[in-house]
Amino acid sequence: MCYDEGMKIDSATFVKGIRGTDPILGDPKLEFAFVGRSNVGKSSVINALVNHKGLAKSSSSPGKTKEINFFLINKEFYFVDLPGYGYARAPDGDKEKLVKYIMWYLFESDAPISLVLVLIDAYIGPTERDTEMIKALTEGNIPFIVIGNKFDRINKTARPKQLKEIMEVIGKVPFIPFSAEKKEGIPEVLKKIEEAIQTRSGNVFQEGMHL
Template sequence: MALNFQKAEFVRSAADKAHFLRDGLPQFAFAGRSNVGKSSVINRLLGRKNLAYVGASPGKTTQINYFLVDRKAYLVDLPGYGYAKVSRAEKERWGRLMDSYFQDEGEILTAGVLIVDIRHKPTADDVTMHDWFRQTGCPEIIVANKLDKLKKSQVEPALQLIRETLELTEEDALVPFSAEKGEGKDTLIRLLTEKCGE
């Protein structure tokens, strides 16, 4: 199924299970640490500057946000984790929200997109998120963002560290990406489009 990522619109925010979308369209869930540039990756994919909210301080996405692409699939922006200076109660609320999304009986998830920072070893939170995606049994794409911050010689060792930390196999999709420059965008769109057709 071909998807035109230029045709996208914000549909709704879900603060609880009752507001999850279950209309049968494919859903691609984007997850990542609060300061990893998740909203910037989504905006780059959609060719828009600020459709997904880019916060000056991390942790602004506190609900699950749905963006309809080409009226055929959703990009789902999950709350960022691990960095934001918010209360323990708020963090626990995010955790419950994420948990109920992943365990929804509607089996709403088509593929997961885990965004990590290419410059650093994936954190314990990244590994947990990766395990959540694996447990759902849905395909996962790892996006190594901030590629533009590395020299060419640093890229392969950085990708290798991500592969080892997340225990990726040759079959697992790992996309070096720059939300700033757009590198990796075409590859990620192709992978998402393939998952849509499966």
């Protein structure tokens, strides 16, 4: 598909939710993984990006999704909605199991992950789990961007200071302020996704050149 005029999402369909290993992980279509703590707005961000309110289940009672949910986008790549990490109300054993599952998917499953989208709550700022995730992705050499969702909750006058504070904690990594509610930041995130797809096809082309 050609995205010369900026990427548009024309189709988004739920494919399946998985709880362990699954044949879909061997599908060569690129995967864009959304991670973040429960209630940060992963489902809402996916729905905003695909402009489809009810696609990913968004809920006000956090900590419920225990599955990795796959959505096929433009029949070409997957958006992957991961369970939330670090939700205080879940029993400790369950929390650790979920974190292990998330880490297995990201670092060991060999799924063709093109880009990880780490969601943080821009109003609350990065949590310890968020900075651990950023560190793990950096060390694992996995491409990622950080999305500061719920930016609408910060007073306009307080935004520059909050942005500065977030950047101080997360360091020099790509960061995009976002609001799923007010639909802000969508073109910026789609551009990163488009770039990730192009990088991948560029690599395939270069490999072909050696033949």
